[in-house]
Amino acid sequence: MALVKVKDILKHATEHKYGVAAINTVNVETIKYAILAAEQEKVPLIVQFYPGFSDYMALKYISYTACDMARKVSVPIGVHLDHSNSFDIAVSGIRDGFPSVMVDGSSLPYDENVALTKAVAKVARVFDVDVEAELGHVGSGDNLDDIIDASRYTNVEQAVGFVEKTGCDALAVAVGNAHGPYVKTPNLDFQRIEELRAAVSVPLVLHGCSDIPREQIQEAVNLGMSKFNIATEYFRAMYRSFEDTIANHNLRDNGVGLLEATKEDMIAFVIDKIRLLNPNKFSL
Numbered sequence: 001m002a003l004v005k006v007k008d009i010l011k012h013a014t015e016h017k018y019g020v021a022a023i024n025t026v027n028v029e030t031i032k033y034a035i036l037a038a039e040q041e042k043v044p045l046i047v048q049f050y051p052g053f054s055d056y057m058a059l060k061y062i063s064y065t066a067c068d069m070a071r072k073v074s075v076p077i078g079v080h081l082d083h084s085n086s087f088d089i090a091v092s093g094i095r096d097g098f099p100s101v102m103v104d105g106s107s108l109p110y111d112e113n114v115a116l117t118k119a120v121a122k123v124a125r126v127f128d129v130d131v132e133a134e135l136g137h138v139g140s141g142d143n144l145d146d147i148i149d150a151s152r153y154t155n156v157e158q159a160v161g162f163v164e165k166t167g168c169d170a171l172a173v174a175v176g177n178a179h180g181p182y183v184k185t186p187n188l189d190f191q192r193i194e195e196l197r198a199a200v201s202v203p204l205v206l207h208g209c210s211d212i213p214r215e216q217i218q219e220a221v222n223l224g225m226s227k228f229n230i231a232t233e234y235f236r237a238m239y240r241s242f243e244d245t246i247a248n249h250n251l252r253d254n255g256v257g258l259l260e261a262t263k264e265d266m267i268a269f270v271i272d273k274i275r276l277l278n279p280n281k282f283s284l
């Protein structure tokens with residue numbers, strides 16, 4: 001098993017109605033702990049990376065580390081490049097070894113989003129790389145309108161045409177979700193999710209899953225959403241673990257010990273998400 005195509009993981013998840021945690025990572029530790037959590041629970045997981053952090057860690061280091069670690073475990077692990085908002089970034093991800101990339105043209109007018117996604121999908125096909133796209137704009141949790149303004153949500157009819165025209169393998173949708181901490185507790189539009197799931201032919205992706213109430217995440221899984229992106233909460237778990245370790249454990253200036261000490265907390269965080277998304281432990 002080990003390193004598996006994101007497309008195959010999501011196809012299986014969609015068919016069996018379970019959710020896959022897509023955990024954002026930035027370094028060796030964040031990759032390792034997410035994969036160890038999946039290995040302990042024996043369920044599929046996706047490790048992903050936001051290219052906005054590529055000054056901190058180059059794409060090729062992340063893709064190499066994640067793919068290499070994935071090959072060494074028995075559970076199916078997908079490796080994915082998150083939000084690439086230009087042709088160049090998405091194709092850089094393909095060049096640097098990501099087996100799956102997201103091209104995000106959701107801020108563009110519809111036709112331009114179609115054109116950009118189609119262009120990336122064409123290159124991705126050549127390299128057998130999977131493509132996630134976004135329609136309807138998933139905005140920022142600190143902007144109230146991005147959460148509550150339904151006119152920004154994904155239009156069902158447009159989504160059907162978008163997938164057909166672009167040939168994307170998965171679609172990120174806007175249904176009341178947003179990125180980062182939320183200024184107001186989100187209220188997902190379940191009717192929209194149901195309609196999208198019935199109409200769209202590819203797996204559906206929910207971005208901004210941090211701090212969405214657990215019952216809402218469970219309902220989104222029940223209604224057929226497949227990939228659940230988690231960044232903010234995972235990085236918060238890391239931060240709190242550092243804080244706790246420094247306050248309560250005497251590591252005597254041991255920086256390496258500090259990194260190692262976060263292991264248990266971060267694995268526990270990911271396991272909690274995995275159990276919420278895939279309680280029956282489905283796996284390929």
Ligand SMILES: [Zn+2]
Binds near residue numbers: 083138179207208229
């Ligand atoms: Zn996102």
